[in-house]
Every structure is written in structure tokens, then in C-alpha cells.
Amino acid sequence: MSNGDWYCKNCGYVDGRNVTFSETCGTCRVPVVWHDANEKSALAEANETIAQLQARLHEVSEIYTGSDGFIPATAPEAYCLRIMYQMYRAAVGPQEGE
Numbered sequence: 001m002s003n004g005d006w007y008c009k010n011c012g013y014v015d016g017r018n019v020t021f022s023e024t025c026g027t028c029r030v031p032v033v034w035h036d037a038n039e040k041s042a043l044a045e046a047n048e049t050i051a052q053l054q055a056r057l058h059e060v061s062e063i064y065t066g067s068d069g070f071i072p073a074t075a076p077e078a079y080c081l082r083i084m085y086q087m088y089r090a091a092v093g094p095q096e097g098e
């Protein structure tokens with residue numbers, strides 16, 4: 001398993017054999033940076049977590065949307081609906097024009 005890869009901002013990940021002695025890209029001559037393999041997996045892990053959280057928040061908004069058309073008949077029902085709306089708003093965040 002590789003310990004990491006050289007990264008060129010123009011070419012993406014480049015083979016170590018295409019990196020010059022002064023640590024520039026052999027193709028376009030811009031400086032390259034070393035990306036540690038563990039660093040990349042931490043980034044991939046963070047992206048995965050973000051995607052999972054986005055999916056959960058979307059699910060929350062779908063659940064609230066499912067209550068559309070429900071007319072509360074009692075004060076406790078109205079209270080529960082208001083709480084659900086507040087949770088929905090917290091999940092979707094501020095919308096344009098707010």
C-alpha cells in the first residue's frame with residue numbers, strides 16, 4: 001500500500017517518477033505537494049460523514065413534509081405540529097429570503 005501521492009494542481013495525482021528533483025510536476029513544472037495516504041482517508045471519511053448527515057437531514061424534512069394536510073384539532077396537536085415544524089426548520093436551515 002502506498003504511503004501517499006504527489007499532487008499537482010493542474011494534473012491531479014502524479015506518479016512519483018514524473019516529479020522533478022525540485023519537487024515540481026514533470027509535465028507542467030508547477031510545484032507539487034505530497035499528500036499523505038492517511039490524510040486522504042481522513043478527508044474521505046469526513047466527506048462520507050457529511051453525506052450521511054445530509055441524508056439524515058433530508059429524511060427529517062421528508063418526515064415533516066409527510067404531515068402536510070394534517071389539521072390539528074386540539075391544542076396539544078397544534079403544539080406537537082409546531083414542534084415538528086421547528087425541528088424541520090432546524091434540519092433544513094435558513095432558506096433564501098429569510
Ligand SMILES: [Zn+2]
Pocket residue numbers: 008009010011012025026027028029030
Ligand atoms: Zn502538472
